Amino acid sequence: MAFDLNWPPLHSILDLGLLSTALIATATYAIARSIYLLNFHPLSRFPGPKIAAVSNVWYAYHWLSGRWPWAVEACLKSYGDIVRIAPNELVFASPKAFTDIYTSHDKGLETFHKTDIHDFARDRDGGLIWEQDPVKHRKVAKQMAPAFSAKATRSKDPTLHKYVNLFVEKMKEVGEKAGGVSLPTWIQWLAMDIAADMAYHHEVNCMGNEKDSAYLGVTLSFNKFVTMTQVLRRFPALSFLRFVVFPVSLMGKLMELRKTSLAELHRRITLQGATEHLDYFGQLVPADGYVPDTDNPKEILHLSKIATQLMFAGYLPPSDWYYGAFFHLLHNREYLDILTQEIRESFASYDEITPNAAASLPYLNACLKESLRLFNTSAVINGMPVYSPGAVVHGHYIPKGTTCQFSSFSVSRSSRYFCDAHQYRPQRWLAAEHGLFEARFANDDLDAFSPFSQGPRICVGKEIAWWQARLVMAKILWTFNVQVAPGQIVNLETDLKAWGYWVKPELRVRFLTAQ
Numbered sequence: 002m003a004f005d006l007n008w009p010p011l012h013s014i015l016d017l018g019l020l021s022t023a024l025i026a027t028a029t030y031a032i033a034r035s036i037y038l039l040n041f042h043p044l045s046r047f048p049g050p051k052i053a054a055v056s057n058v059w060y061a062y063h064w065l066s067g068r069w070p071w072a073v074e075a076c077l078k079s080y081g082d083i084v085r086i087a088p089n090e091l092v093f094a095s096p097k098a099f100t101d102i103y104t105s106h107d108k109g110l111e112t113f114h115k116t117d118i119h120d121f122a123r124d125r126d127g128g129l130i131w132e133q134d135p136v137k138h139r140k141v142a143k144q145m146a147p148a149f150s151a152k153a154t155r156s157k158d159p160t161l162h163k164y165v166n167l168f169v170e171k172m173k174e175v176g177e178k179a180g181g182v183s184l185p186t187w188i189q190w191l192a193m194d195i196a197a198d199m200a201y202h203h204e205v206n207c208m209g210n211e212k213d214s215a216y217l218g219v220t221l222s223f224n225k226f227v228t229m230t231q232v233l234r235r236f237p238a239l240s241f242l243r244f245v246v247f248p249v250s251l252m253g254k255l256m257e258l259r260k261t262s263l264a265e266l267h268r269r270i271t272l273q274g275a276t277e278h279l280d281y282f283g284q285l286v287p288a289d290g291y292v293p294d295t296d297n298p299k300e301i302l303h304l305s306k307i308a309t310q311l312m313f314a315g316y317l318p319p320s321d322w323y324y325g326a327f328f329h330l331l332h333n334r335e336y337l338d339i340l341t342q343e344i345r346e347s348f349a350s351y352d353e354i355t356p357n358a359a360a361s362l363p364y365l366n367a368c369l370k371e372s373l374r375l376f377n378t379s380a381v382i383n384g385m386p387v388y389s390p391g392a393v394v395h396g397h398y399i400p401k402g403t404t405c406q407f408s409s410f411s412v413s414r415s416s417r418y419f420c421d422a423h424q425y426r427p428q429r430w431l432a433a434e435h436g437l438f439e440a441r442f443a444n445d446d447l448d449a450f451s452p453f454s455q456g457p458r459i460c461v462g463k464e465i466a467w468w469q470a471r472l473v474m475a476k477i478l479w480t481f482n483v484q485v486a487p488g489q490i491v492n493l494e495t496d497l498k499a500w501g502y503w504v505k506p507e508l509r510v511r512f513l514t515a516q
């Protein structure tokens with residue numbers, strides 16, 4: 002028998018040796034890192050799932066499943082008000098923590114800086130909402146502030162009426178059908194038509210065309226991709242995977258949209274001082290003021306970011322709010338009936354309904370507040386992550402650089418702050434002297450959650466959002482008896498999904514003309 006003296010080949014032995022050395026080294030590193038993260042890392046004293054302390058797998062899994070808010074809520078129930086949800090990240094769930102984090106400032110500049118969660122373009126310009134640098138943010142925020150004054154808000158009344166009236170007209174045409182109309186679709190069209198026109202005079206006409214505008218279509222399709230990109234930032238070696246959920250078929254539409262939005266922006270800039278009504282963008286190109294340099298790509302990028310952000314900030318949370326309000330009222334008919342009666346008794350005719358007059362209806366205000374509580378908007382579902390500057394939060398020192406987020410979702414559904422926390426109960430928001438107030442809600446901590454945030458980054462559109470929401474609800478409920486189309490069972494607890502923003506379950510609704 003002949004033996005091959007060259008077998009096994011020397012290079013194979015060397016390769017195997019190298020491979021096993023690499024494997025052993027990786028395993029040793031992973032074990033040592035886990036021991037460090039669990040026992041010696043500055044956040045090791047905070048409780049939470051072990052897997053979340055040693056890797057971002059927990060974070061990734063729950064974000065990608067679309068159930069992040071529920072996963073965080075379950076953790077907070079198990080571990081307490083501060084939970085470690087990733088190696089260098091904590092989530093908080095107490096009103097005190099909210100104040101400590103979001104109102105903390107030094108001469109008006111926030112001390113907890115925003116993270117890069119929204120910085121997808123990496124072009125060093127966060128516009129207004131995504132701007133991470135507090136100094137740059139304050140400059141733009143100051144410039145924009147007058148656009149949201151009470152006077153500026155009132156000047157937008159005709160535009161607001163125009164779109165709400167169009168919604169009412171459309172529902173008279175299509176809302177009576179036995180099968181009803183899609184509530185999420187029509188609500189988002191209404192909210193988008195209002196928001197785009199108010200942001201920068203952009204008439205996207207979703208309701209008129211009965212279809213998503215190009216912006217809306219592309220945005221809705223990129224929801225999962227955005228979350229995938231956010232998650233994969235934590236796994237750089239796997240970043241290619243985001244293309245698994247990239248809507249390739251929309252590439253053409255995306256390019257087209259880029260072109261048309263640029264054209265829209267240039268159109269708006271040239272309208273300087275000649276717009277039909279005041280829009281938010283007017284602050285950046287005032288009638289008798291600064292003329293932007295349209296040949297400067299940096300300036301165009303900055304203006305286009307702000308225009309788009311104003312449009313989406315004005316569209317997304319309101320569309321969640323109106324959907325949530327209708328959803329809960331439709332599933333709690335007794336409250337819908339009380340609200341409808343309050344509205345109809347307050348206005349003898351449709352034309353009497355104004356945002357100003359609607360502001361004084363206590364039951365309407367109560368229903369809208371309860372809707373925000375039970376259906377947190379997309380503005381807060383990502384936990385509004387910020388970096389600790391090295392500060393005390395909820396009595397604990399949080400080391401510099403720790404990512405801190407807040408679970409509004411858990412706090413607003415917690416029985417520690419609200420009686421019947423999971424139930425839609427508008428009466429909790431009524432004054433004690435109102436005939437429908439119930440004493441069992443007297444101990445509710447109504448300030449426990451801040452749907453519009455607080456501090457230097459508070460929602461600048463808060464007043465206009467209220468202004469719009471009251472008119473939308475009052476005009477619709479004055480005109481229509483609203484009911485769920487037969488044969489539908491929708492459970493928000495299981496059917497709602499959260500990625501970059503909520504994906505709301507379909508609900509077919511009938512709008513029956515009452516007067």
Ligand code: HEM
Binds near residue numbers: 281322385458459
């Ligand atoms: C349901 C209604 C609304 C809710 C619940 C809401 C909520 C919020 C929240 C929580 C923030 C802070 C986000 C963060 O710091 O990450 C915010 C910021 C903002 N919101 Fe709203 N919003 C609403 C409607 C509006 C409307 C109608 C506008 C009009 C354009 C608007 C414009 C803005 C702007 C410009 C910011 C950024 C402020 C800044 O960073 O200085 N919002 N909003």
